[in-house]
Amino acid sequence: MLNVNCRTRRGLALLTDQWTLLTIVAMRHEKKRFSQLQALIEGISKKMLTQTLRKLERDGLVKRVIYPVIPPMVEYSLTPLGRTxxxxxxxxxxxxxxxxxxxxxxxxxxxxxxxxxxxxxxxxxxxxxxxx
The missing domain is CATH 1.20.5 (Single alpha-helices involved in coiled-coils or other helix-helix interfaces)
Structure with a gap:
């Protein structure tokens, strides 16, 4: 864990901020829209939620689905990896x-x-x- 290239250390780096953990917990049961997540996670700003969701999507922990409707609808859910x-x-x-x-x-x-x-x-x- 103390080595900079250790798998555990790299894994911990994924989760070390409070918003990541709270965002994962907020999606634990079902998919959520951005506004639902922001309402559930007290204190998170739109900017921070956007950054957190992008990071989680990049890491393969969250899936984002954009529906082709007007107005646009986007839902977020945990991937099987995120559920672990x-x-x-x-x-x-x-x-x-x-x-x-x-x-x-x-x-x-x-x-x-x-x-x-x-x-x-x-x-x-x-x-x-x-x-x-």
Whole structure:
């Protein structure tokens, strides 16, 4: 995994942004139109959704179908390859459900310790200057 050319590392590079995972999850059951995906994925901009869908299509994880109607209709769905990612994504979801509060607490403890250390350093510097 640590080698730049490792298969695992290249695979992880496909999925390292939050929008990719969320877009895959949004299509897990059925095909979706762009507006449906944008409504499902809170916080994603049109530009980011467009970029994410293009990337997923390029990687063979999403199929885009354009229907010859007026106005044009486009639907997106997971390919069989894209569907293979659902289980690992759900494993990450399950891990998050079980452990994210511990991570957030550790982060909070670390930040508090960092603030306390900074305050102690400031107090020591002030005391040093006043005693000179």
């Amino acid at each position: 990612l659902i289980e690992p994504i759900y494993a990450l979801r399950d891990w998050s459900d079980q452990y994210i509060e511990q991570v957030e607490q550790a982060r909070s403890d670390y930040d508090q310790q960092d603030r306390n250390s900074l305050q102690e350093e400031i107090i020591a510097l002030v005391q040093q200057r006043t005693s000179e």
